[in-house]
Structure formats: C-alpha cells, structure tokens
Amino acid sequence: MREVIIIGSGPAGYTAAIYAARAQLNPLMIASSVEPGGELMKTTEVENFPGFPEGLMGPDLMANFQAQAERFGTEILFDDVVEVDLKGDVKIVKTGSGETFEAKTVIISTGAAYRELGLPKEKELSGHGVSWCATCDGFFFREKTIAVVGGGDSAMEEANFLTKFASKVYVIHRRESLKASKIMQQRAFDNPKIEFIWNSAVAELQGEGSLTGVVLEDTVTGAKSELALDGLFIAIGNDPRVWLVENQVELTEERFIKVEGRSSRTSLPGVFAAGDVIDPTYRQAITAAGSGCVAALDAEHYLASH
Incomplete structure (x- = not known):
C-alpha cells in the first residue's frame, strides 16, 4: 500500500513528488511512457522560470525537476495509467503493462494538451516559429x-x-x-x-x-x-486530460477537474489534482509547480488526519 501515487509528470507532478518525498511519503510517480515531462518537453527556450537568469531548454528544465524528485526518493515509473478506481478509501491504479497499485492518496497531474491545427510540419516547427x-x-x-x-x-x-x-x-x-x-x-x-x-x-x-x-x-x-x-x-483552445477520472471526480463546466478554492482537494476524499488539469487560465510552468506543492501538502495533511 502506497502513501501517495502521482499520476502524470510535468512541473506539477514533479513538484508534488519533491514535496511528498521530502515529507517521507515515498511517492510513486507514474510519468507516462510516451510524454514524460509534459508540454515543456516540446518547448525550446524557457526564459521565464525563476532561478535561471540565462534561460534553459524545456527538456533540460524537466530533467532538473526529475533529478530533484529522484534525489529525495521518488520512485518514477515510465508507464501509462489505463484505469483507476478512486472512490474507496483504498485507491486502485492500473497501468498499461498490467501492474496494479494501491494507495491511500492520489495526486492527478495529467495536464492539458493545446489543440493543434493538425497540419504537416506543425510539430517540426513547434518552437521554431x-x-x-x-x-x-x-x-x-x-x-x-x-x-x-x-x-x-x-x-x-x-x-x-x-x-x-x-x-x-x-x-x-x-x-x-x-x-x-x-x-x-x-x-x-x-x-x-x-x-x-x-x-x-x-x-x-x-x-x-x-x-x-x-x-x-x-x-x-x-x-x-x-x-x-x-x-x-x-489559440484554438486546450483539452484537459481527464478521461481517466471524468466519471469519478467532479469537473467544471470547461471540463477541468474541480477543486475546492485554492486547495487541490477534489470531490473525492484522498484525491487531489494539480497543474494544467485544474487550470484553464494561467497554464504556466511556475503556476503548475506551485499547484503541485499545494497538492503534496494537502495529501500530507490528509494522511496525518487519517
């Protein structure tokens, strides 16, 4: 039985992992086999993330996040979550490779995908115009x-x-x-x-x-x-990645995961959400990271009170 499982990586997931690991919750992060690191892996130069005055490449920033999470003991699994059951006290998470994990809390940081035009060269020219x-x-x-x-x-x-x-x-x-x-x-x-x-x-x-x-x-x-x-x-919209949980947690009208106020608490006890999957407005690496911190602290407080 895990204390916390984090589904999804990116700034929110990795920050949640750093805080949860430092709280000695031994988090398991399931980071995706296809797109670990989230949208920043597709970004060239990042100049607005605090602490890097010269800027750095998106993949390099995410490598730093990963190294920091692992330094404090986060276990990272590069696999895809295909099914979850979050309604009971024991949360069940199943992966594409056939493994099943149980946890007391789950943090969902699956992000949101920008809608693309669907044209040839679109991915090739991403970050190059x-x-x-x-x-x-x-x-x-x-x-x-x-x-x-x-x-x-x-x-x-x-x-x-x-x-x-x-x-x-x-x-x-x-x-x-x-x-x-x-x-x-x-x-x-x-x-x-x-x-x-x-x-x-x-x-x-x-x-x-x-x-x-x-x-x-x-x-x-x-x-x-x-x-x-x-x-x-x-700028034709973005789609929060909620298909895993859409029939279990409450969503907003825009189909983002609904949380209580400035917290990360969802409609299900022990289930928290962070990053772009709850944020239709700001969608920045720094706001996602802050949101991941909130989720880890909320999970820690939940575990302490139960």
Whole structure:
C-alpha cells in the first residue's frame, strides 16, 4: 500500500513528488511512457522560470525537476495509467503493462494538451516559429510579423499581449465574427497593430527549419493565398486530460477537474489534482509547480488526519 501515487509528470507532478518525498511519503510517480515531462518537453527556450537568469531548454528544465524528485526518493515509473478506481478509501491504479497499485492518496497531474491545427510540419516547427503560448514566447518576436489563429477570448488576449513585442499581429479566424466577449473584441479592434483576416483557415505551414509563412484558405470561396510570417500562435483552445477520472471526480463546466478554492482537494476524499488539469487560465510552468506543492501538502495533511 502506497502513501501517495502521482499520476502524470510535468512541473506539477514533479513538484508534488519533491514535496511528498521530502515529507517521507515515498511517492510513486507514474510519468507516462510516451510524454514524460509534459508540454515543456516540446518547448525550446524557457526564459521565464525563476532561478535561471540565462534561460534553459524545456527538456533540460524537466530533467532538473526529475533529478530533484529522484534525489529525495521518488520512485518514477515510465508507464501509462489505463484505469483507476478512486472512490474507496483504498485507491486502485492500473497501468498499461498490467501492474496494479494501491494507495491511500492520489495526486492527478495529467495536464492539458493545446489543440493543434493538425497540419504537416506543425510539430517540426513547434518552437521554431509555431507556438501555443504568447506569455512564454512573445519576447522572441520583437519587431516581427506574426499571426494568431483563433476567435475566442484567449486568442484576443494573446493578440493584444503580442503587440507589446511584434510590429504587426494578424488575427486569422475561420468565420466573419468572433466568439470572444465584447470587451475582448473591442480591445483587439482598437489596437492599431492588429489586423483581422476573416473567413480564413491556415491550410499549410511554410518554411524549412523555421516558419516563413502560411498558406490561407478562404472558408467561403476556397481560394488560397500566401501570408509571410515570422511566427504563428495557435489559440484554438486546450483539452484537459481527464478521461481517466471524468466519471469519478467532479469537473467544471470547461471540463477541468474541480477543486475546492485554492486547495487541490477534489470531490473525492484522498484525491487531489494539480497543474494544467485544474487550470484553464494561467497554464504556466511556475503556476503548475506551485499547484503541485499545494497538492503534496494537502495529501500530507490528509494522511496525518487519517
């Protein structure tokens, strides 16, 4: 019987593991066989994580997280959780390799995946002109021409934020009206650096090694045109990875795991959640790490009171 099992890695999972291990809870982290380390493994340079004034590569940052968690005794299993039963006092976790583990507490840090356009070269150009995070990467596009794909609040927020750096920001939207709230729309319309390209979808990414432009397809006529760009920010939403637990813990309207206030406590006793799987708003490595700390402390307090 384990004291705590952490499902998922990334900044939230690894920080939870560091705190749980230092509390001598001997955590088991099941970190995925396919994507251990989470979304930062796909990121090139990280310049906004405190403590690294020169910046570092996303995979290097996650290697540091892993080494620190292991230093304090975290057991890391690179396997995939395929089934859980979290409703009883004993939590049951099954992996793809056929192993079954039991624990008194479980921390879910399975993250959220940015929605992709599904185009050739998209993964290849990720970090080389294609991004899903303006806060992370906007700084690299000073005086450049960039575009944001999307029509919701997130897309408008990213477009406005990116005008701090870029000389020109296009907003590419497949319809002729936005889904964003009126106030967010108006801020974008009022920004002289933003230009809207309506009824258009990105049909192709151009460039070898780094993005040089896109091919746009008119969603009404089907006509195609080229647009030269230095960067493309994709803001069409993200999907929290909740399929493991969606029928067991309470979710929010946006289908993130619901937690109590600023805690990590879910609707099930002994089950905690941290990181992007509970956060539709900030989605930063540092906020995920802080959330992982909260989850480990909540689990520790729960175990002490039981």
